[in-house]
Structure formats: structure tokens, C-alpha cells
Amino acid sequence: MGAPKHVIVGTAGHIDHGKTALVEALTGVNADRWEEERRRGITIDLGFADLDLDEGLRAGFIDVPGHERFVRNMLAGASGIDVVLFVIAADESIMPQTREHFDICRLLGVQRGVIALTKADLVEPDLVELVRLEAQEFVEGSFLDGAPVVAVSAKTGAGLDELRAALAEAAREVTAKSARSRFRLPVDRSFVIKGFGSVVTGTLVAGAVSLEDEVEVHPLGRRVRVRGLQRHGEKVSRADAGSRTAVNLAGIDASELARGMTLSEPGVFEPSTDLDCELDLLASAPALKHGSPVHFHIGAAELEGKVLLLERSEETGQRVRSLAPGGRAFARVRLKEPALAVSGDRFVIRRFSPVTTIGGGRVLDPQPPRREAYAVRVARLRAFASGDLAMILDNLALTARDRLEAADVVRRTGALEADIRAAAGALLVVREAPLALVHSERLAAAQKKLLDDLAAFHKANPLLAGKPRGAVHSGPFATAPEAFVEYVIASLVKAKKIAEDGELLRLATHSIQMDAEEEKARDAMVNAFVEAGLEVPTLKAFLPTLPVDAKRAQRLLGALLREGLLVRISVDLVFHRDALQGLLAKLAERKALDPRLTVPEFKDLSGVSRKYAIPLLEYLDRARITRRDGDARVIN
Structure with missing residues (x-):
């Protein structure tokens, strides 16, 4: 036989209607833990007991206080119940806390329950039947509509077997809470x-x-x-x-x-002072104004905050300033202290004065953005309100600045990473660990942005082979994470829309377009610096000798520098890369003999005059090939 099914049964009802006595009659445990409770004969705080309802079916009872002064304690225990044992005394029928506890159960989303008519031994059978009818009428149209109504006596034991059977049946119908979420x-x-x-x-x-x-x-x-x-x-x-x-x-x-x-679970959740919610105001409550202070009950916590209505009038487009009794609206609860919540958690709000229950609902987004357009906010809240992880992912990924971090989704929903992957649909994985996703529309927009940027670059620089990768990161994608930009680049390379030439990026269709004069000038520049070795002309002297105007000469120079054929070591000096490679080879041979050399020794080694020796040594220092040590250099 498998592990037993565990359910939570919570009592609810008016003070002195016999909730604690009934729990004791069912379980044999007096749930009043405190001496004051037993002395005064009322429940002040939560009490707990256990009962095997049937083979493989175990109930944990939470006995809650019925006095209006202790509703806050009742709320601390009621948030986790699966089945409510709704207690109405046959000798008093429905009373104020009967109504408030019933409202609280509805607001907390309790789905199943059994109604117990206690103290049935104190009244005539006809009165029991009358209270039964009143109870059935009271719960009509609610989650308790059609629930068993069992007359019992904790004193004589009458009806207890029937009540146990009814509780067992309700418990069997409870859907087991999934372990597929974060603890x-x-x-x-x-x-x-x-x-x-x-x-x-x-x-x-x-x-x-x-x-x-x-x-x-x-x-x-x-x-x-x-x-x-x-x-x-x-x-x-x-x-x-x-x-x-x-x-x-x-x-x-x-x-x-x-x-x-x-x-x-550590490192997963983050308490928040702002919770976006779907709020239901009780029909019996007064209208709720925007900014109203409330007691906010979630889980076992009670916090102070205020309700900010997020709806706008369809007629005027202005923010709705109050919520009518019985109304429902999107709202943001702004708390004085942070609360830990995830999407779907239920809550209850109570007025400050008089302290009464006025509404509640469910948390939609516990980590809402501070600022967003109204239409964007409504779309986000509707996605969360659907409870569909795929819809939530689609919305968050579509509105993300670039990528959507799975950790952010977990923080807001409590979902497992495996379930996020399964619900991702058309979202694309841009990073495996930690998991990050991108919406196909966001990717398409980023791809277009890069293609447009490269097209503009090629138009402005037709003689350059491509745009440096670093310039892409620091230019059009300056605020985007590096991993996202690299994913965009890789996706376009894979689609053969752009090409990589070392650290240069270009459109796949781009090639350097030069007329006959430009080709002649380029060849002349390359040949001149190959032949010059390390005794190169200055740019100021050389560029005017080319058969093109100064602007085109500078473009040709820039193209050769970006291609890496020429290397600039100072404002007016460039060398062919082969000449510099030859110098590096000589330095490597010298290092094996003696890594230290003076300026005269460097001149002899390289075969250049001081005019070139000093700029070359300064370049080698910057490149960390050499380092200065007094008047000499040490080869690294």
C-alpha cells in the first residue's frame, strides 16, 4: 500500500458553537493548548489534532477561534485548509462570526466542506431541521451548496460516525497538492x-x-x-x-x-512590498477607495498596507477611484513590510476601523514592475490571472527588455525549471545554465536591429570588411546582456544572413566595393609597407602620394587596419603585420639568451633608428610584450 493521503480540515464558525468540543469528540484531543483557553472556555489561538478518517486517509485538524477579537488568529490557520468543518450551533443558528468565517473561507478559495449542526441534543428535532434549512439557504450558490449537513452532539456522540464518513468523502475528493513546485x-x-x-x-x-x-x-x-x-x-x-x-x-x-x-527553498524567493492582485470586495462591505489602508492576511502573516486600484474607467480612461461592494478589480497591495508570496496565493483584507473582513482574492504577480504602460499592465495581469504557465511565460518574454531569466519566473510562480521548459512553447533557450529564454518576436526584432545596423555601417564604410564585434556590443546593443547579443549574432550566422571574419561582422552579401583607382591605391599602400619593413614612411608623408583623394585614402587605411594587415603603433606610424611578426620572433630569440635589453641593443636587434625604436618600444610596452625597467626593457 502506498503512503497515506494527508488533508487539512479546518473548523469555522461562531464563538461557543462547539468547534473545539467537536474536534475533541472526533479525535480525542482537546485542541485548546493554553491554560487561559481551558479556564475561560473559549479558543483564543490555533489548536491542532489528527484523525485517521479511513485506511490511507489522514486528516490534520486546525481548530480556529470563533470570537471576533481573534479572527486574525483564525486567518493564520485557515489559509492552508483543504476541507472546512463548518460549525453552526443548533440552538443559535447563524451568527455574526458564522458569516465572517464563511466569507473568509470563500475568499481563501476553500472548495470542499461539511456542515455540522452542533449541540443537537439541546433542542427539539424540529428546530434542528429548521436550522438545517437555514444553513442550506445560507450557503446556497457557494462552494458549500449541496455539502452534507450533519446534526451532531459532542456530548452524546450522536451523529459523529456520520460526520466522520462525510469528512472522509470530502477528503477523498481533495486533489493532492503537487510536489512539483518549490518548497x-x-x-x-x-x-x-x-x-x-x-x-x-x-x-x-x-x-x-x-x-x-x-x-x-x-x-x-x-x-x-x-x-x-x-x-x-x-x-x-x-x-x-x-x-x-x-x-x-x-x-x-x-x-x-x-x-x-x-x-x-533557499535562494529562490524574494519577499516584496508590492503585490499585484485580483481583488474581490464582499457585497456586505462598504465601497473601497483607492489608497485605503488595510490589514493584509496571507499565509500565516498579518501585515499593514494600502490598496491601490489599477483599473481605469472605460468611459473616461481615468483611474477608478473606488471599488463598489461585490466588485472585482485588479489592484496593487503596497505593504509596509515585505511578504513572501507567489502567483495564486490567496489573501484576505480587513478594515482598520471597525476591524472587519471586507474582501480578499489571489496574488497574481508578486514582483510587479514599478512602471509600465496601462495596456501592458493589463495584458500582464490577465496572463497571470489565467493561471496558465505558458501564457505567463509568453507575456513576460514578450515584454522583457531582452531575455527572460527562468529564475525570475520561478520567483514569481514557484514553478520548477523543468515545467518552465515544458511550457516554453515558441520561446527559445538563449542560455542553458542558468536558464534564460527569449520570445521569438523579441529575437526577430533584435535580429532586424543588427541587420539594419550592419547595413548602415556598410553604407557609411564601403571600404571596410565589417564592423568590429565590440562596436556592436557597445553600439546598438549597449544596454543588452552580452549573452543575448551573442545569441542574436549566432542565430544570424546560422541563418547565413551575416558572416564572421575574425572579430569583424558583416552582412553575408557584403563585399568591399572599390573602383580601379581605389584598388590601385590599396595595393600601393600594402606593397609600400611590406617593402618598408620597420623603416616605414609617416602617414602624413605617404597618404598624399596615393592616387585617390584624402578622404578615400583614410578609408582605405581604416580598412587595412581593421583587417589587421596594417597595425597602428602611434598617430602617424603604421607597420605591416608581417614586419611586426618578424620583430616579435627576434625578441623571442633574444629572450632565450637575455630578456633584458637597452634602447641601443633594441636598435641593433631591430635594425631601426631611434626615430622608430622609441615608438616601437612604447607600443610593445602597451601590448605587454615588454616592460620598462629603468632605462632598459625586459621581454615578458
Whole structure:
């Protein structure tokens, strides 16, 4: 038999409707952990218990407080539940926190649940049936429409078997959370166990974690080691998404840990103060103004922030200044402190005064750009709202300045690199490690840019063989990453649209076009410097002797310099490359005998006068072939 399926069942309902008593009746565990809770008879913070619903089916129960003062604690536990055990007392029916907890479950995207009518032993059967009808009417049209409604008594045990069966059926329908995502665990408890040290607990919302793994604590940015693991109270070597998990951490003091932090795979995620979201405002809430302050609940964290509406009026084109009750809009939540989130995470917002739940929704882009055109923003948010990784990749790659780093996609979506590759579609891999992609349209635009640049260069410099590679990098692609530019070059070379001649780039169709006079002048220049050896004429004296005007003479000189046939060593002196190669060979022979030589010795070695010796030595120093040592040189 395979590993058991683990689901999270969370209670919800008004204070004193019997949530904790019901969990104890089902599991045998009193989830009220604190002495004050037991003394006052109310749940203040989260409680936890486990129950085997069926063979191979285990539930971790999160018991949440029902009092309106402790809704913030309820939210810390509710974000990870798979099935809600929605509790309504038969002797009171629907009450204020019944409604608020129900709204919270809807906003958090809970999909399955069972309704328990508690304290059924305290009222007549007719009243139980009346409350049943009220409950069914209350949840009509929601995720609980058609859910089982079970009358129970924690005191007598009536209905508990039926409730267990209903919970088991709902749990079987829960789709197991995929381990094909990066590990994240929002921390809802932290404490110390004597002899073990710091322990945190939470619902493992994504990925998996194993013993001895290194994990990162956000927002601290600290990397620590997993020393121990428990899943639903049992020691394990690995815990997967969907399970209640306790993590014993080495390398951090318990005083540094708190509810609201998140454990994650190290070096993957980055907390952000700006989260672009799809926001739903409750129909019962007042209109929400642009810039309204809110309490923002995500994972187990509660933060302060403000809501910035991103919509524009279709009539006026102006920013929408308020969201009507029951409305939905794209919004940016700007937080005072950074939160760790990925696309698809659910959240709830509450007013500051009075502190009530007013809305929630899902994070779309947790790393939004600061500035972008409105149409670009809408397209980006719609892509994220689709939940389709291929659409997200296509949008991000199309709007990227050049290439799209897979690490950026992972940071925003939590996707695995393998899934990014599979969803890449028409995107092209420009670098394997770390993975980077480019949109085919962006590549086509960059290719056209390079082709146009080379065409303009050839038109302005018809006598040059091509444009230096470095000039391409520093010119039209000055702000683009080198790897991207090289990919563009390689793609055009492969397509035989451009050619590489050493460090020169040219259009494949380009060839140096010279008339008869220019060809004659070029040959004369090459021959003159070949014959001159190291006793060359100055350019000032030589260029006017050519059978072309000064402008064309300079172009011919530039072409020969770029081809490497001639080498400039000073403003007015150039040498043929063969002459310089001959000099280098002589220097190599001298180095074997004695690497040190004086200026007179260099003159004798090269056969040149001081007029040429000094510029040549200065050139050799710059080229690091020689280095100056007092009045002499040392051959490197």
C-alpha cells in the first residue's frame, strides 16, 4: 500500500458553537493548548489534532477561534485548509462570526466542506431541521451548496460516525497538492523543545522538505538546517505539500522565529512590498477607495498596507477611484513590510476601523514592475490571472527588455525549471545554465536591429570588411546582456544572413566595393609597407602620394587596419603585420639568451633608428610584450 493521503480540515464558525468540543469528540484531543483557553472556555489561538478518517486517509485538524477579537488568529490557520468543518450551533443558528468565517473561507478559495449542526441534543428535532434549512439557504450558490449537513452532539456522540464518513468523502475528493513546485511553509507556530531547540509548524503549501535540507527563513533571509521533521505528529524523513509539518531547525534561536514567517527553498524567493492582485470586495462591505489602508492576511502573516486600484474607467480612461461592494478589480497591495508570496496565493483584507473582513482574492504577480504602460499592465495581469504557465511565460518574454531569466519566473510562480521548459512553447533557450529564454518576436526584432545596423555601417564604410564585434556590443546593443547579443549574432550566422571574419561582422552579401583607382591605391599602400619593413614612411608623408583623394585614402587605411594587415603603433606610424611578426620572433630569440635589453641593443636587434625604436618600444610596452625597467626593457 502506498503512503497515506494527508488533508487539512479546518473548523469555522461562531464563538461557543462547539468547534473545539467537536474536534475533541472526533479525535480525542482537546485542541485548546493554553491554560487561559481551558479556564475561560473559549479558543483564543490555533489548536491542532489528527484523525485517521479511513485506511490511507489522514486528516490534520486546525481548530480556529470563533470570537471576533481573534479572527486574525483564525486567518493564520485557515489559509492552508483543504476541507472546512463548518460549525453552526443548533440552538443559535447563524451568527455574526458564522458569516465572517464563511466569507473568509470563500475568499481563501476553500472548495470542499461539511456542515455540522452542533449541540443537537439541546433542542427539539424540529428546530434542528429548521436550522438545517437555514444553513442550506445560507450557503446556497457557494462552494458549500449541496455539502452534507450533519446534526451532531459532542456530548452524546450522536451523529459523529456520520460526520466522520462525510469528512472522509470530502477528503477523498481533495486533489493532492503537487510536489512539483518549490518548497514553502508558512509558519503559524514557533516554540522550543528542550533538548531539540527551535521548532516551527505550519501547513506545507508547496513542494517538499527533507531531513538535512538547507532552508531559508523569510523575511530574515537566514539559511538554516532541517534537523528534524514530523508530519501529522509522526517522525518522518520527508514531508510533502498538503501536510501539517513540524520542522526542528538548527542554526537559529527560537527568539528569532515568529508566526507569519515562511520557510522556503533557499535562494529562490524574494519577499516584496508590492503585490499585484485580483481583488474581490464582499457585497456586505462598504465601497473601497483607492489608497485605503488595510490589514493584509496571507499565509500565516498579518501585515499593514494600502490598496491601490489599477483599473481605469472605460468611459473616461481615468483611474477608478473606488471599488463598489461585490466588485472585482485588479489592484496593487503596497505593504509596509515585505511578504513572501507567489502567483495564486490567496489573501484576505480587513478594515482598520471597525476591524472587519471586507474582501480578499489571489496574488497574481508578486514582483510587479514599478512602471509600465496601462495596456501592458493589463495584458500582464490577465496572463497571470489565467493561471496558465505558458501564457505567463509568453507575456513576460514578450515584454522583457531582452531575455527572460527562468529564475525570475520561478520567483514569481514557484514553478520548477523543468515545467518552465515544458511550457516554453515558441520561446527559445538563449542560455542553458542558468536558464534564460527569449520570445521569438523579441529575437526577430533584435535580429532586424543588427541587420539594419550592419547595413548602415556598410553604407557609411564601403571600404571596410565589417564592423568590429565590440562596436556592436557597445553600439546598438549597449544596454543588452552580452549573452543575448551573442545569441542574436549566432542565430544570424546560422541563418547565413551575416558572416564572421575574425572579430569583424558583416552582412553575408557584403563585399568591399572599390573602383580601379581605389584598388590601385590599396595595393600601393600594402606593397609600400611590406617593402618598408620597420623603416616605414609617416602617414602624413605617404597618404598624399596615393592616387585617390584624402578622404578615400583614410578609408582605405581604416580598412587595412581593421583587417589587421596594417597595425597602428602611434598617430602617424603604421607597420605591416608581417614586419611586426618578424620583430616579435627576434625578441623571442633574444629572450632565450637575455630578456633584458637597452634602447641601443633594441636598435641593433631591430635594425631601426631611434626615430622608430622609441615608438616601437612604447607600443610593445602597451601590448605587454615588454616592460620598462629603468632605462632598459625586459621581454615578458
